[in-house]
Amino acid sequence: VAARGGVGMAAENIGELTDTEAIDSETLAAIESLALGDDLEALGVTSLRARRLGPAGLSVELRLQVPFHLSVSAAQQAATRAKLRVLSGSASPSPSEEERLRIAEVSIALDAERPEYGNEGGREYSGDLVVGGRVNPSLHQLMRPSHEIVADVRAAIVAGGCAAAPAASSAASAA
Numbered sequence: 533v534a535a536r537g538g539v540g541m542a543a544e545n546i547g548e549l550t551d552t553e554a555i556d557s558e559t560l561a562a563i564e565s566l567a568l569g570d571d572l573e574a575l576g577v578t579s580l581r582a583r584r585l586g587p588a589g590l591s592v593e594l595r596l597q598v599p600f601h602l603s604v605s606a607a608q609q610a611a612t613r614a615k616l617r618v619l620s621g622s623a624s625p626s627p628s629e630e631e632r633l634r635i636a637e638v639s640i641a642l643d644a645e646r647p648e649y650g651n652e653g654g655r656e657y658s659g660d661l662v663v664g665g666r667v668n669p670s671l672h673q674l675m676r677p678s679h680e681i682v683a684d685v686r687a688a689i690v691a692g693g694c695a696a697a698p699a700a701s702s703a704a705s706a707a
Contacts, residue, residue: 555582573610589634
C-alpha cells in the first residue's frame with residue numbers, strides 16, 4: 533500500500549516537472565479574458581501558453597495584440613495592465629480563494645498589428661487610416677526612417693511649431 537502511494541505521488545510529480553499535464557481550456561479562456569479585460573488597447577491574444585509551476589501556480593506566456601498606431605510606451609503600458617490583470621487571477625475586485633487562478637508569473641510579448649476591419653470582438657474600426665492630414669498614406673509615408681522623422685521634428689522646432697512640419701515632411705520625402 534505504501535509503495536503504491538509512493539509510485540502514485542512520484543508519477544504525479546514527474547508529470548508536473550515534465551510539463552505533460554495539460555491546462556484545461558476553461559482556464560486558458562479565463563486567462564485570455566483577464567488579459568483583455570475591457571482595455572480598448574488590448575485587441576486580442578494571438579498566442580497563449582500556460583504551464584504548471586508545481587504548488588506555486590501557473591506560468592503564463594502570451595502575445596497581446598495592440599493597435600499598430602500606439603507608441604512603444606503606450607503599448608508597454610497596455611501590456612503592463614494586462615499582466616497585472618492576469619496576475620490578480622480574477623476579474624472580481626475581491627475574489628474568494630476558489631474563484632482566483634493561481635498565477636505565479638506572466639510574460640507578455642506585443643504584436644502591433646493592424647486590426648481586422650468590421651465589428652471584431654464588439655469593437656468598431658473604420659477602413660481608413662489617417663496619419664497627420666493624410667488618409668491611407670503609402671507605406672513609405674507611414675513607416676519612414678527615423679532620420680527623416682528627426683529632420684521633420686527639428687524643422688518644426690526651428691520654424692516655431694508643428695504647422696511647418698508637413699512642409700518639412702514633403703521636402704524630406706522628395707529627397
